[in-house]
Amino acid sequence: xxxxxxxxxxxxxxxxxxxxxxxxxxxxxxxxxxxxxxxxxxxxxxxxxxxxxxxxxxxxxxxxxxxxxxxxxxxxxxxxxxxxxxxxxxxxxxxxxxxxxxxxxxxxxxxxxxxxxxxxxxxxxxxxxxxxxxxxxxxxxxxxxxxxxxxxxxxxxxxxxxxxxxxxxxxxxxxxxxxxxxxxxxxxxxxxxxxxxxxxxxxxxxxxxxxxxxxxxxxxxxxxxxxxxxxxxxxxxxxxxxxxxxxxxxxxxxxxxxxxxxxxxxxxxxxxxxxxxxxxxxxxxxxxxxxxxxxxxxxxxxxxxxxxxxxxxxxxxxxxxxxxxxxxxxxxxxxxxxxx
Numbered sequence: 001x002x003x004x005x006x007x008x009x010x011x012x013x014x015x016x017x018x019x020x021x022x023x024x025x026x027x028x029x030x031x032x033x034x035x036x037x038x039x040x041x042x043x044x045x046x047x048x049x050x051x052x053x054x055x056x057x058x059x060x061x062x063x064x065x066x067x068x069x070x071x072x073x074x075x076x077x078x079x080x081x082x083x084x085x086x087x088x089x090x091x092x093x094x095x096x097x098x099x100x101x102x103x104x105x106x107x108x109x110x111x112x113x114x115x116x117x118x119x120x121x122x123x124x125x126x127x128x129x130x131x132x133x134x135x136x137x138x139x140x141x142x143x144x145x146x147x148x149x150x151x152x153x154x155x156x157x158x159x160x161x162x163x164x165x166x167x168x169x170x171x172x173x174x175x176x177x178x179x180x181x182x183x184x185x186x187x188x189x190x191x192x193x194x195x196x197x198x199x200x201x202x203x204x205x206x207x208x209x210x211x212x213x214x215x216x217x218x219x220x221x222x223x224x225x226x227x228x229x230x231x232x233x234x235x236x237x238x239x240x241x242x243x244x245x246x247x248x249x250x251x252x253x254x255x256x257x258x259x260x261x262x263x264x265x266x267x268x269x270x271x272x273x274x275x276x277x278x279x280x281x282x283x284x285x286x287x288x289x290x291x292x293x294x295x296x297x298x299x300x301x302x303x304x305x306x307x308x309x310x311x312x313x314x315x316x317x318x319x320x321x322x323x324x325x326x327x328x329x330x331x332x333x334x335x336x337x338x339x340x
Contacts, residue, residue, distance in 0.1 A: 005181075011149070014182050018158050019077065028075045036055075060089045062089065066078045099140065109164040115171065120305065121210070129173075144167070148209050151180060159188050193244070195232070195235055207231070237267055245271060249282065256314065272287040288321055
């Protein structure tokens with residue numbers, strides 16, 4: 001439920017507010033990247049061109065400069081625009097920023113934040129729309145967040161800027177102009193904590209970014225059919241809040257993971273593995289994954305909308321899960337036969 005007593009902000013405005021507050025709090029915070037000074041003239045007016053500056057369209061150079069700045073004691077925030085362009089900065093982000101703190105034996109810190117927009121909703125085509133967050137979850141030394149609300153965007157960005165490790169901060173393009181309540185003041189949201197957006201007893205829906213809204217809409221429809229769905233918003237993909245995931249899975253006995261990124265080796269696979277390894281005895285049905293296809297995103301808006309899981313598909317998956325027979329313990333022989 002929307003809290004009308006709090007100021008309403010879009011996610012883009014919440015990110016700008018977090019940047020301004022952190023730059024006022026800490027003189028070592030600076031921002032540079034593709035069009036940042038053009039998009040945020042208020043920051044330029046307050047903090048000057050030395051701390052907020054545009055750069056050429058050169059993602060590798062931007063990320064490499066940020067890694068060097070971080071190593072010398074600054075806290076850079078860089079904007080590389082669309083997530084697929086991170087391909088041009090993989091060496092600087094993954095092989096340098098992500099590893100050099102470990103390689104230095106902790107002598108250096110790399111407190112840098114990489115902003116990138118991702119996901120459907122703008123019809124920008126496959127080379128601008130590709131959910132690549134799982135790449136960076138798989139990369140040692142990096143932290144990864146992907147908020148679903150303006151309040152979370154502000155609180156997580158403040159925490160990311162203060163973190164001594166590089167943080168990948170993905171914003172879902174479709175949520176950029178969606179308003180929501182945002183607490184005033186220094187409301188820092190620690191990385192690695194999921195949120196239960198809706199309580200339920202029959203099935204757990206695990207999601208992040210725009211898929212959280214999809215799951216909440218599906219949960220409303222399911223309630224009309226007598227199925228109470230619990231919705232867990234991961235918020236932070238690395239570190240991942242296993243405790244909240246497992247608590248909900250053990251409570252409901254059924255789990256459906258929903259995200260726009262493709263299925264193979266995605267975040268849903270990790271969540272499913274965690275639940276299978278640590279809550280198998282409490283499951284009443286197999287863990288299901290509902291994801292985008294293993295295909296480039298279309299630039300056609302209707303096709304792009306069909307690319308991501310929709311509420312009807314979530315409802316169908318949940319009903320399939322709820323209709324599964326209750327799991328029964330499997331009796332194994334005392335000694336398994338040894339192959340000849």
